[in-house]
Amino acid sequence: MGSSIEGGGPTPSDAALVARAGQGEDRAFNLLVHAHGGFVHTLALRYLQNRADAEEVAQTVFLSLWNAAPNWRPEAQLRTWLYKVTVNKCIDQARRARRWKWFKPGDGVDAFEATLPDPAPEAEHSAVQASELKRVRRAMAGLAPRQRMALMLVAEQELSGAEAAAMMEISPGAFEQLLVRGRKTLRDRLEVEDE
Amino acid sequence: MSDELDDKVKRALQAIPEEADISARLVSDLAVRRRPIAKGWLIGGAVLAGVAGFAVAFLQGPVAVGAQDAALIFLAGAL
Numbered sequence: 284m285g286s287s288i289e290g291g292g293p294t295p296s297d298a299a300l301v302a303r304a305g306q307g308e309d310r311a312f313n314l315l316v317h318a319h320g321g322f323v324h325t326l327a328l329r330y331l332q333n334r335a336d337a338e339e340v341a342q343t344v345f346l347s348l349w350n351a352a353p354n355w356r357p358e359a360q361l362r363t364w365l366y367k368v369t370v371n372k373c374i375d376q377a378r379r380a381r382r383w384k385w386f387k388p389g390d391g392v393d394a395f396e397a398t399l400p401d402p403a404p405e406a407e408h409s410a411v412q413a414s415e416l417k418r419v420r421r422a423m424a425g426l427a428p429r430q431r432m433a434l435m436l437v438a439e440q441e442l443s444g445a446e447a448a449a450m451m452e453i454s455p456g457a458f459e460q461l462l463v464r465g466r467k468t469l470r471d472r473l474e475v476e477d478e
Numbered sequence: 479m480s481d482e483l484d485d486k487v488k489r490a491l492q493a494i495p496e497e498a499d500i501s502a503r504l505v506s507d508l509a510v511r512r513r514p515i516a517k518g519w520l521i522g523g524a525v526l527a528g529v530a531g532f533a534v535a536f537l538q539g540p541v542a543v544g545a546q547d548a549a550l551i552f553l554a555g556a557l
Contacts, residue, residue, distance in 0.1 A: 313505045316501055316508060317502075320500055320501035320504040320505070321496055321500055324500045324501075325494075325496045328494060328497065329491040329494045332494070338503075338504075342507055342508060342511060345504065346508065346511060346512065349508075349512050399493070399494065399495075413493075415486075416493045417490075419486050419489075419490035420490045423487060434487055435491060438484035438488045439487060439488045439491040441488075466483055469483065469487070470483060
């Protein structure tokens with residue numbers, strides 16, 4: 284966040300900012316969005332692989348925060364709360380996108396891939412590596428929403444099984460099953476593409 | 479085996495860069511969406527425009543088809 288809210292004083296904590304946002308203070312809320320917006324949006328973007336959907340999820344997460352702020356418990360950890368809400372809104376959004384995908388033929392992974400920057404030309408094997416990464420992303424995008432999230436939380440976000448299960452609001456046993464199924468499906472998909 | 483797969487997933491997803499200026503864009507978009515009053519004005523305005531359209535259509539008789547169509551569009555939008 285960097286700058287202080289009052290100019291010169293110490294940077295207010297998340298809890299203080301949420302309390303002020305809960306009283307309707309726009310500036311406090313905007314500081315929270317500045318501090319955590321990148322994290323929320325990047326998490327959504329890497330999961331959904333769709334810029335419009337990721338932005339919609341990020342907006343609804345912060346709208347939920349705005350609505351929750353008046354009743355915020357001071358002991359609650361904002362980052363954990365944002366993480367959990369983002370994870371669950373991403374899964375909901377992915378389910379909706381699957382339902383509507385036949386009506387949005389130009390809105391898939393290929394369209395998203397076209398918006399990603401090209402690999403650095405000087406990097407050796409960069410084109411081959413980029414193609415391999417794209418193949419994995421495409422296979423990930425085809426997984427069932429909850430399997431995809433389980434795999435992402437462990438592999439990309441490097442959460443433990445217990446932490447990831449808590450984020451998805453499911454039991455550790457159920458999470459483990461999702462993860463095993465997700466890894467198996469992903470491996471199968473990558474093998475099918477290899478043949 | 480799963481470590482190798484997880485590493486592939488990690489590299490593939492982390493190759494998606496964080497979007498520049500996203501926080502600033504979120505702040506400005508949220509400024510609109512957080513204001514129920516703005517939505518209220520929008521809906522109220524559309525309802526008023528619809529009612530006005532029907533009033534014009536009523537006063538001018540069946541000729542004012544355009545006004546009637548516009549009224550229907552505004553009312554549908556408001557709903």
